[in-house]
Ligand code: SRM
Ligand SMILES: Cc1cc2nc3c(=O)[nH]c(=O)nc-3n(C[C@H](O)[C@H](O)[C@H](O)COP(=O)(O)OP(=O)(O)OC[C@H]3O[C@@H](n4cnc5c(N)ncnc54)[C@H](O)[C@@H]3O)c2cc1C
């Protein structure tokens with residue numbers, strides 16, 4: 041260092057986490073040259089967004105995507121980052137910290153930002169492998185690894201963290217049970233009514249609950265095998281996750297003689313009892329309060345940085361807090377009081393059981409002091425704003441519970457969010473601590489025009505998503521509605537492009553783009569070849585738009601569709617011949633049996649789709665197996681295709697004493713019309729002969745339920761990850777009508793759904809009314825759709841197995857190139 | 862296979878592999894995947910995904926990378942490293958193209974090179 045310049049003060053930060061690094065970032069903005077900064081972090085990672093560990097666990101984000109400050113940030117700002125080396129002692133009198141790795145460094149100012157530790161219940165078995173908490177990257181890695189090998193998980197704790205852990209593990213394919221001590225979930229954030237709705241919805245998603253459950257012991261010898269509850273119940277598990285709460289991490293401070301209670305005691309200046317030492321984050325206690333959410337930490341970081349930079353007036357006060365559960369598709373919001381505290385308070389509640397919507401507002405005089413929302417949380421940020429401003433809501437009271445738009449009918453409160461009236465330092469994104477002013481500046485400085493860009497540059501709305509509407513409104517306020525709408529809300533199709541699925545499809549039709557290269561050129565793709573995400577989508581969109589004209593590109597198909605068999609985990613394939621409507625014959629069964637014996641196929645299994653699967657076929661054997669099956673008239677069942685899979689049927693009027701129509705025959709006729717078609721995602725149909733519904737038609741993409749008076753057509757069901765019961769489309773009188781509606785429905789789905797979107801989420805997105813209007817109300821339109829479906833079928837109803845087994849199509853697929861070594 | 866020098870084995874012509882595609886080569890030991898990009902570059906890797914051994918030869922090739930068919934790890938054809946955030950390496954085999962014929966380095970089959978410990982341990 042230059043000997044002549046005055047020595048900079050030395051600032052040491054213990055804790056390379058969210059509050060600590062936010063303080064440093066704020067400090068660099070105010071007084072970039074004041075300190076030489078050294079950061080100690082116990083974790084071997086740069087600072088990351090802990091909140092998004094839930095998203096990583098659920099497979100929605102990668103670890104890379106949640107880094108807040110990459111290592112380059114520390115370098116660029118001259119910060120010495122010592123990651124992976126925890127501080128083990130603090131000598132406050134001498135002003136020195138010592139690390140586990142033997143470093144001893146002196147400071148002029150010290151910042152404690154050590155966060156908190158997971159609470160562990162006082163029970164035996166905590167040390168077994170297979171038990172972890174949910175706090176850091178290492179825990180998430182443990183859980184992901186467990187989900188790859190184990191089948192069952194128990195989460196202890198039904199709060200925010202526990203439920204997010206449970207959902208993430210469920211998404212990773214585990215069966216999950218939650219043990220919760222209290223009678224209702226998230227009891228600190230939700231009232232009983234909302235908690236019950238939440239439990240019902242998570243239960244429907246397949247998470248099991250043991251409420252009033254006190255865990256007594258973690259079972260297992262070598263590793264965790266389950267838990268035993270105090271009432272004697274045992275829940276088996278390969279993984280046990282502890283999420284019962286957190287405790288401020290105060291060990292260093294306490295040993296150094298700094299005043300602590302539950303947390304490290306700080307005043308409004310965020311100083312500890314030692315004048316040289318500051319503390320922020322979950323490790324502190326302020327006015328008797330400890331913290332578990334980030335919004336107050338951003339405020340602490342701001343004030344602490346101001347103090348460190350020399351502003352002696354800056355004082356901290358806890359902002360109103362709100363929570364949102366980060367489980368995709370479950371909308372839960374709560375802020376402030378959960379219930380009336382006494383007679384002086386009022387509650388307004390709204391409950392629509394069918395829509396699963398519940399809202400409760402707590403009023404104190406003419407002020408809003410609490411909100412609990414379930415099912416529809418769009419107005420959450422508005423309520424928080426009213427609470428923060430202490431707004432007088434007397435004039436809105438009758439419409440308050442219906443939200444901002446309804447309340448906006450009043451001339452005093454304009455509809456929508458009033459961006460102009462919002463203070464510059466009003467916090468928009470609580471998760472990432474981003475103010476309105478910062479968003480505005482970034483949009484202007486960087487010329488941003490899309491929500492995605494604003495997210496990328498400011499992180500606003502990138503975590504829980506609660507403030508998306510406000511961020512969008514700010515964007516529109518600054519750049520105008522057109523610019524923001526031009527790119528729209530729809531997420532980009534893949535990293536190669538900014539355009540979303542719908543925009544790409546529109547362009548294909550309007551600009552008559554007929555090859556992938558043409559699409560990529562016209563829409564400015566970033567990668568010449570595209571990638572494994574956009575190529576299959578474009579291939580499908582082109583195939584659907586230009587039947588008979590566009591030539592399928594096998595190189596843009598996922599292996600299963602390219603080789604017309606399902607790849608298995610060991611690299612072998614499975615072969616599933618079509619069994620029309622689930623019917624077969626002795627000759628077909630004999631052919632399957634012969635093929636299995638002749639080719640020594642290890643496993644023969646009846647599928648969940650009413651047909652037979654031959655598993656463990658080597659790739660080079662496929663053409664020969666297919667040839668043998670073809671000889672008996674068996675063709676591909678497209679069990680691998682984003683296309684028509686099965687039409688399940690029941691025995692119907694031909695045999696069944698309850699059958700009202702020929703469900704089997706109708707199923708076969710539907711399958712004959714539809715086989716071979718390519719669709720955005722797989723399509724499964726079923727026909728049941730009466731409302732007893734033995735073919736399970738009400739959880740299919742399209743189902744037909746025969747009744748005396750005709751045929752009920754139901755659509756948009758799904759029996760997979762998220763079970764969805766079909767919506768009723770229409771009742772028709774004849775089989776011909778059924779076929780016309782089926783063709784029209786499939787064509788509408790083919791033309792309008794996004795690639796990899798099954799009918800259930802598609803209909804949930806566009807609404808059944810829209811589908812009814814296009815297919816039921818508008819007969820000419822229905823016939824046109826049906827005709828377009830039949831037209832495209834002319835080009836695809838060729839058995840892909842026969843082409844390959846007999847005519848040598850794509851022969852290179854099934855033989856090695858050569859031999860070496 | 863008349864052109865093969867002692868060190869290089871002629872395994873076929875470039876046109877035997879579809880552009881943006883791959884074929885496998887049988888060897889005494891581990892199978893090898895030979896890839897052809899859209900611009901006719903050729904790469905060879907051991908046909909095992911560093912994740913859980915998926916057959917990379919069955920993946921979708923775009924640019925100079927291939928997406929594994931089992932769980933979509935993206936592997937660089939040039940060198941065989943997995944793209945972040947995944948970490949791992951499918952060992953690369955030396956390969957050369959002479960007059961549209963493809964030659965693999967013979968010594969590759971004696972013992973396939975693995976990533977060095979340093980490469981494997983490298984973090985951001
Ligand atoms: C073979 C079969 C299991 C069995 O032995 O019974 C099966 C096997 C697979 N299913 Fe299935 N599903 C099979 C019936 C079902 C059913 C039941 C049905 O069709 O009536 C369902 C629930 C119904 C539904 O889809 O609504 C089902 C819901 C899924 C899902 C979840 C889909 C969803 O929208 O949530 C997946 C995952 C996906 O597609 O992304 C899946 C994916 C898979 C994959 C393709 C996993 C994969 O990517 O490798 C499995 C391929 C194994 C193979 O190569 O054969 N499979 N799968 C069944 C084949 C039926 C057939 O004859 O074609
Ligand atoms: C899975 C999950 C989901 C969450 N979701 C939300 C949410 O939706 N909304 C919300 O508001 N909040 C959420 N939170 C809480 C939020 O992440 C925390 O409030 C926030 O991270 C606390 O910041 P902090 O800096 O105080 O502590 P941390 O971010 O924990 O940082 C403390 C760091 O200090 C390190 N450290 C500790 N002791 C030492 C030592 N002696 N030497 C060196 N380093 C040390 C620790 O290793 C840690 O890296 C969630 C938390 C988790 C775990």
Ligand code: SF4
Nearest residue numbers: 213609647648760761
């Ligand atoms: S066959 Fe279906 S349910 Fe069974 S393991 Fe595979 S994807 Fe899961």
Ligand code: FES
Nearest residue numbers: 910912913915929
């Ligand atoms: S085996 Fe290749 S991604 Fe899993």
